[in-house]
Amino acid sequence: MSVRNLVQEFSALNDPRCGGKVKHRLIDVLVIAVCAEIAGAESWGDFALYGRSKQDWLGTFLALPNGIPSHDTFRRVFMLIDTGRFEAFFGSWARSFGATLDREVAAIDGKTIRGSHDRGREQAALHVVSAWACDRRPVLGQRQIGDKSNEITAIPELLDVLDIKGAIVTLDAMGCQRTIASKIIEKGTDYLVTLKANQGKKFAAVQELCATTYFSRSSAHQPMRDETDDDHGRLVRRRVFVCAGALVLEPLRDWPGVKTDLAVKTIRHVGGSDKTETDIRYFLSSSDGQPEILARAFRRHWQIENSLHRVLDVTFDEDHCRIRDRKAVQNFALLRKIAINLVRRHHESKASLKGRRKMAAWDNRYMEQVLTGNFHA
Structure with missing residues (x-):
């Protein structure tokens, strides 16, 4: 099950905190954060609040040796986690959603997280490049664009961690570069x-x-x-x-x-x-x-705008998030994509993504189904 794979990937992450001062297991912090994000959390305080309100249920599958982490613990962990390794683990986990379909369109495009700018530090808003599978509809991976870089350098790094053999990769004009074409x-x-x-x-x-x-x-x-x-x-x-x-x-x-x-x-x-x-x-x-496949592919590319970027803004309110620390912004962005992949796979549900998030927040059994993908239990 993908949640088991997710836990395995998280377990392989190195805990960046000092060993003698750690009260809460890294895996507990990350799993609570995933559940809280699915349930509609938008801040570190929301993560802690969700954990306290669901502590009895969370305790059925997490150790929680010292109870629920505080909002400062969530903030510190996501500021310290190595973003590159976290993104690599996400890409590995995303493969558990199934192999790429033959000639599936894998759209790659960038999005600016507008609320992440900081005028006091003269820090521009973070820009992230994501890959999206247009048929199966999971997020396949993401890469941050550095302050002194652009999509041209980030896209090859993203391609390195994607398993897209047999697909058709679509890109806008920024991706029209020899190095990117060769990498694909x-x-x-x-x-x-x-x-x-x-x-x-x-x-x-x-x-x-x-x-x-x-x-x-x-x-x-x-x-x-x-x-x-x-x-x-x-x-x-x-x-x-x-x-x-x-x-x-x-x-x-x-x-x-x-x-x-x-x-x-x-x-x-x-x-x-x-x-x-x-x-x-x-x-x-x-x-x-198969020119007819190419004729359809250019329109499917824009699914990444409507089915991912718009969902991040409208359903997850990403642009209004005022987290400014660079690592924390990037890791939080990846957390949202984990939630999207988990919530979206309930294909038989007629509820909107926002409705499913509310159901998961209210009903522990539905949250378990979202986490495991077993919606017929």
Whole structure:
């Protein structure tokens, strides 16, 4: 069971506190924090409050030799835990949710935790890059972006700890880098990355190829997908063209593994207005087979925005959290993702994620089901 795997991973973490002064086992602190986060806790004080209110139940499976840790203990532990090892253990635990599906989209994108800035220390808000499995829907891993770094350096570090062989990794324009493309190919998977004008000759070459091949008046090429939706009061038509001619473009000759380019023409009409907007986006991919999968993959990428980043803000109120210590912010962000993975896997529940968190807070039996994944017990 994933909770058993989680405990095993936590047990392998080195306790960063001084041995002679430790009153509470590290595993007890971490498990209480996971349960509290699932139940809606938003601060160190909430962790301690949850622990005291559920002490009898927690005592059925935790040692608790000195009772429930104080809010200072929770704060100190999460300020001291090595963030890199914690993230590596999370990635290992995330694999217990099942192997990557063949050609599953693994979306990678960054998010800023806005409340983590500190003007007094001249400290900017922390930015974290996460990986998301679009079919199975767990968070696969995260990496912090350093104050003097960016996503370009964080993404390869994240890829190192992911088990995504056979998937399609999707990234926005920030991930359109040779080193990242090479790293993805080394992982035994394919990439689909957004190509924008800042790529200079590469963008111009793809744009010209698509303009003459697909978008000229004399073109006889039909889109791989041609779909329309009218959600949110607007009518949108998307025409997706897949071309296997990227290899013939001189500016792409040295690009690692590129075999296919995509052009997506979006025609958008907002209800109640006569204005129509047209936009064309371009993508590069290392895959040369099953173009219909690539045609779907670029839209699935945005699930990470709606199903992860928006959930972190709306359901977990992440942006309003005012924890400022860098390690604590990063470790707390990972704690939220542990809670998301555990709560979300109750696929048969019709309750919202917020509703499930409330049920887990109120009902110990449901919390046990969330922790173990055994919802039929």
